[in-house]
Amino acid sequence: MRTPYIAGNWKMHKTTAEAEELARSLVRSLDRENKKVMIAPAFTALGPVKGCLEGSHILLGAQNMGPEEQGAHTGEVSVLMLKDLGVEAVILGHSERRHKYGEQDDLINRKVRLALSHDLEVVLCVGETLEQREGGVTRRIVEQQIRGGLKEVGDLGRITIAYEPVWAIGTGKTATPKDADDTHGFIRDLLSRLYSAKVAEDTVIQYGGSVKPNNAAELMSMENIDGLLVGGASLAADSFVPIVRYDTGS
Numbered sequence: 558m559r560t561p562y563i564a565g566n567w568k569m570h571k572t573t574a575e576a577e578e579l580a581r582s583l584v585r586s587l588d589r590e591n592k593k594v595m596i597a598p599a600f601t602a603l604g605p606v607k608g609c610l611e612g613s614h615i616l617l618g619a620q621n622m623g624p625e626e627q628g629a630h631t632g633e634v635s636v637l638m639l640k641d642l643g644v645e646a647v648i649l650g651h652s653e654r655r656h657k658y659g660e661q662d663d664l665i666n667r668k669v670r671l672a673l674s675h676d677l678e679v680v681l682c683v684g685e686t687l688e689q690r691e692g693g694v695t696r697r698i699v700e701q702q703i704r705g706g707l708k709e710v711g712d713l714g715r716i717t718i719a720y721e722p723v724w725a726i727g728t729g730k731t732a733t734p735k736d737a738d739d740t741h742g743f744i745r746d747l748l749s750r751l752y753s754a755k756v757a758e759d760t761v762i763q764y765g766g767s768v769k770p771n772n773a774a775e776l777m778s779m780e781n782i783d784g785l786l787v788g789g790a791s792l793a794a795d796s797f798v799p800i801v802r803y804d805t806g807s
């Protein structure tokens with residue numbers, strides 16, 4: 558059984574005071590939910606938000622991290638620093654990191670292995686651009702990103718895959734639940750080929766890209782969609798809480 562896993566990626570938003578206010582409000586509203594919930598504030602708010610999450614089930618995530626433990630890496634934040642702040646999960650390979658900051662699979666893979674070696678959970682993001690989708694290479698791209706990101710990763714116990722078609726992120730365009738589910742099914746088959754049927758069955762695959770309160774339930778009703786990675790709609794309790802509380806009616 559895969560536990561539904563809903564994560565909020567706050568991206569480059571919110572001062573410390575704003576982040577704390579939202580975190581407190583989520584703790585009040587969501588603590589009885591039996592789904593897995595993670596929020597990923599900006600680096601500067603991680604420590605203060607951790608304080609607000611004390612005693613709650615909501616996990617603290619980071620949006621990125623450097624590929625080395627320490628050293629001359631101006632502007633980077635290390636896994637040791639994240640651990641020091643009580644971070645439990647990290648989002649890696651987000652399309653904004655790939656497309657705006659040139660991150661490639663090799664670098665992402667180094668980060669994935671480093672995070673795992675320090676017992677962080679990883680949300681590994683993959684997804685095609687509009688051009689790639691229209692060119693009919695969605696599966697090839699997703700496979701390449703998964704093989705690249707998971708190179709030499711033997712155990713997927715702490716890995717969640719987030720399928721986020723780049724053209725659906727922040728654009729208001731969502732993949733239809735059926736289209737998303739097709740790609741999720743492809744990812745699960747790939748994990749079965751690369752690992753085992755059991756690993757494929759156990760791995761949570763989130764969908765991300767313009768998830769809103771009005772499409773969360775339908776997306777989550779699909780066979781291979783086990784969770785959601787939410788950007789814009791995670792920035793306010795009145796949109797994130799109903800997403801987490803989606804009810805598929807089943």
Ligand code: PGA
Pocket residue numbers: 566721725726727728729765766767768786787788789790
């Ligand atoms: P969005 O972002 O929900 O604003 O489309 C999703 C993401 O980038 O993780």
